[in-house]
Amino acid sequence: MTKILIVTDAWRPQINGVVRTLERLSEEIRRFGIEVDLLTPAEFPTLPCPTYPEIRLALTGINRVRRRIEAARPDYVHIATEGPLGLMTAKVVNGHGPGFTTSYHTRFPEYLSARLPVPQSWSYAWLKRFHNRGLACMVATESLRRDLSDRGFNNLAIWSRGVDQSLFRPRTERILDLPRPIFMNVGRVSVEKNIEAFLDLDLPGSKVIVGDGPVLGSLKKRYPDVHFLGTHTGEDLARLYAAADVFVFPSLTDTFGNVLIEALACGVPVAAYPVMGPVDVIGDTGSGVLSNDLQEACLAALDIPREAALARAADFTWERATQQFVDTIEQAQRRRRTVQAA
Structure with a gap:
C-alpha cells in the first residue's frame, strides 16, 4: 500500500481550519488505498507559539x-505548515527520496504584521524560498494561486475543501431564543479576523459570536449587547449555524474560510467583503452578498433563500478535495521522476 507522511505543526487540541482539514483528509485518503502517517507536535515536548499560544511548537532536533x-x-x-517540524522535514527530505509537497493555509505575513512591525515583504520572501523548494505548493483558491504566483511562488496547484453535509445541514429547531434576525460569526476571536467590523454595524435583531x-475578553467589555457563546464543536456547532x-x-486575511461552506451547508447565506476566500466561495453564485459596505451585505443577505446556500455548499465535497490532493502529489512525483531520468 502507498504510504504518505503528513507533517504539521498545527494539531490538536487546536480548533482551526488547518487541523480540521488535515483530520478529514487523513480519513478520506485511506479510501484511495493510501496509508497515512502523521508527524505532529503531539510526539514531542512543546512550548506555546509567541502571539498565538494555542499553537504548540515542537521542541526537538533535526x-x-x-x-x-x-x-x-x-x-x-507532504508538509502542511511552515513551523519547526515542517522546516526540519524539508531539510531532511529535500533532494533525497520522494522529495516533498507543501500547502499554503495561512496568510502568515498579514497575521504577523497585524501584531508586530514586520514588513510583509520580508515574510513573503522567506515563505517563497521555503515553498519553492518543494515539488508543488497546494492552495485552496484560485485567488490565492494568482496572488502567490504574482509574488514568485512556483508549481502552485488547487486543493479545495469539503464540508460534512451529514453534520452541517438545515435544522427545523431554533435553539437560540433571541430577537431575529440573527447575524452570526464563527471562528477564532483574534485581531486578524476583523470581528469589530461586524460588531460595529447597526443591524436589527441580534449579533452572535461563536x-x-x-x-474575546476585550470584545465582551466593548460590546455588551453581543451574544458571545464561546467554543462549540460537532453537533452543537452545526445546530448553532442552522439557527x-x-x-x-x-475577515480580510483568510485564504479560504471553512466556516463559509459550513454555514452554507446549514442553509445560511453569507455576508462578506469581496476579498480572497469569499470571492472564491461565494462569488456570483447567489449564495451570499459581497460588498465593501458590510452592513449593506448583511441586510441584503436576508433576502437570499436558503436553497441558494445549500446549492452552493453541494459543490464542496471531501471526496473531490481529496482527489485533488492525491492528483497533485502524483503529478509532482511524475515530474520529479522525469527530471531525474533526464
Missing part, C-alpha cells in the same frame, strides 16, 4: 526528525 522519517519509510511526504481567542439568518464573515 536528527530525531530524520530518524522518525526514516522509520516511517513514506512513498510521499468561538474563543485572545481578544442563524445570516453568516457574517468580516
Whole structure:
C-alpha cells in the first residue's frame, strides 16, 4: 500500500481550519488505498507559539526528525505548515527520496504584521524560498494561486475543501431564543479576523459570536449587547449555524474560510467583503452578498433563500478535495521522476 507522511505543526487540541482539514483528509485518503502517517507536535515536548499560544511548537532536533522519517519509510511526504517540524522535514527530505509537497493555509505575513512591525515583504520572501523548494505548493483558491504566483511562488496547484453535509445541514429547531434576525460569526476571536467590523454595524435583531481567542475578553467589555457563546464543536456547532439568518464573515486575511461552506451547508447565506476566500466561495453564485459596505451585505443577505446556500455548499465535497490532493502529489512525483531520468 502507498504510504504518505503528513507533517504539521498545527494539531490538536487546536480548533482551526488547518487541523480540521488535515483530520478529514487523513480519513478520506485511506479510501484511495493510501496509508497515512502523521508527524505532529503531539510526539514531542512543546512550548506555546509567541502571539498565538494555542499553537504548540515542537521542541526537538533535526536528527530525531530524520530518524522518525526514516522509520516511517513514506512513498510521499507532504508538509502542511511552515513551523519547526515542517522546516526540519524539508531539510531532511529535500533532494533525497520522494522529495516533498507543501500547502499554503495561512496568510502568515498579514497575521504577523497585524501584531508586530514586520514588513510583509520580508515574510513573503522567506515563505517563497521555503515553498519553492518543494515539488508543488497546494492552495485552496484560485485567488490565492494568482496572488502567490504574482509574488514568485512556483508549481502552485488547487486543493479545495469539503464540508460534512451529514453534520452541517438545515435544522427545523431554533435553539437560540433571541430577537431575529440573527447575524452570526464563527471562528477564532483574534485581531486578524476583523470581528469589530461586524460588531460595529447597526443591524436589527441580534449579533452572535461563536468561538474563543485572545481578544474575546476585550470584545465582551466593548460590546455588551453581543451574544458571545464561546467554543462549540460537532453537533452543537452545526445546530448553532442552522439557527442563524445570516453568516457574517468580516475577515480580510483568510485564504479560504471553512466556516463559509459550513454555514452554507446549514442553509445560511453569507455576508462578506469581496476579498480572497469569499470571492472564491461565494462569488456570483447567489449564495451570499459581497460588498465593501458590510452592513449593506448583511441586510441584503436576508433576502437570499436558503436553497441558494445549500446549492452552493453541494459543490464542496471531501471526496473531490481529496482527489485533488492525491492528483497533485502524483503529478509532482511524475515530474520529479522525469527530471531525474533526464
